[in-house]
Amino acid sequence: MSRIVRNCVVVLVALLWFVPTYLLLVNGVTSVSGYSGSPNWYPNSFGLFANIEAAWKTANLGPAMANSLYYSAVSSACAVLLASLAAFAAAIMPVRRRALWFWLIYGGTLLPLQVFLRPLFLAYANTGLYDTQAGMVVIYVAIAIPFAFFVLRNFAVTLPPEVIEAARLDGASWWRLFRSVYVPLSKSAMVAAFVFQFVAVWNDLLFGITLATSRNIRPIMAALADLQGNYSNVGPPVVLAGALVVSLPTVIIFFLSQRFFVSSLKLNV
Template sequence: MKTGKKTKIIFNLILSVLSLIWISPVFFVFLNVFKTKQEYNLGSLWLLPKGNNLMANLKALVTSRVLQSMSVTLLYALSGAVLAVIIAMFAAYGLTHLNIRHKFFWFIMIYCGTVFPFQVYLIPIFKAYQKLGLYNTRIGMILFYSAICIPYSMFVFRNFFLGIDKELCESARIEGASEFMILSRIFLPMSAAPVSIVFLSQFTWCWNDLMFGLTFTKSAQTRPIMASLSIMGGGNPPALFVACIASSLPTLILFFLLNDKFQKGFAYMSK
């Protein structure tokens, strides 16, 4: 057997072992959603369940208001991702194809929002939200998630728009097209891949956020899903596992829906 082929086999074996280790917690979760609380606490974590307690755990999921938190988080994530994509596209188009002075300065001013650790935003925004009456409100969470997603989204769109020939815009302007028409009818159809990857990444970030959800909300009506899961505690671990699986479904569904655009759009994240 050739050395290159042996190396490839060893490499694939290592990747297979690492993949099994990576997905082992998922197997552990699915194994224990069928158990009762007593069976989970008294038995081994890796033993097969003796019965089927899934329906009882699903009822506990409903009574724990996790589904309500999921619907609220869906509002936050969709609004934040959509608004960030729209605003970032306008900003990126202006910084690449409009006659604006000091373009790089404005790019740095917008993009510097991703430079600092997110923890530095907690106290200033918390105090501002209390003064403005936005603390523990849905509109406050939507505004925050939209604003915090804009810098990275603008960075991705700017990379993509720089690769579009400016002569295309000039030709459209000669034909009488407005700047909005150029962006919506030329740039937007060409940007399916970066739009998909930006929307998916920002939706996932908003959905998985815990720190800001705990800090800026206090009631069940406004609390996002990750904050709700964190306060469920370990009183009933099988029910908590069911809630974790349910909370993972929206991002998984979105990923599979946008999977064909994911690989193409991923290239614009690192340029």
């Protein structure tokens, strides 16, 4: 009986998650002329390619997608590298007060990001980082490190201590141990952390509209928000078609790395 109830709950939750996606697909496919003004539950016309073309030209999505791809890939890779170094030190090296270091780094996820907006804006304006690609990468690396550290540190504590001790007895330095033992064993966790942060950076809107204004700097979500600002001019189907295009890269990267993602979750349970 409990299994039946559990399966029903899972199906219900899956349906609740699927309804917004279904409406996005149906209304994104609908042509602007066939849109009635309220959400359609069934497609009554087909205008997907025309909607995508209108969204692409109106919001200049091409450069914005290239910017987000650059921000997501570079900042996520840098964050995973730094987080793996921190996780190795906090979980494997004989450092004092490991719990303190853990909470000091992971504590970056406990505060809402809105708290940092004013000091960040002022600091960026005073240092010349405002509305620059370097400035966007810096903030994305900073906000991506805590969660990546959480994933990698939890993986590091599951590694057999005998492996570390054997490498140390063979004369391996800590750097050699990190490079030749920890990194190969942690590939699945590193890929999972990279996917998490790639999706988070790609979907960011808050810093995209706060720390960048130029079209050649702003990320894709800021461009999509600009398209929605022109709501009355392009119509909801164009906005939704643009959202479909914007969501594709994150879906692709998730499915390409699904094997690493699932194996890492199993190891951290």
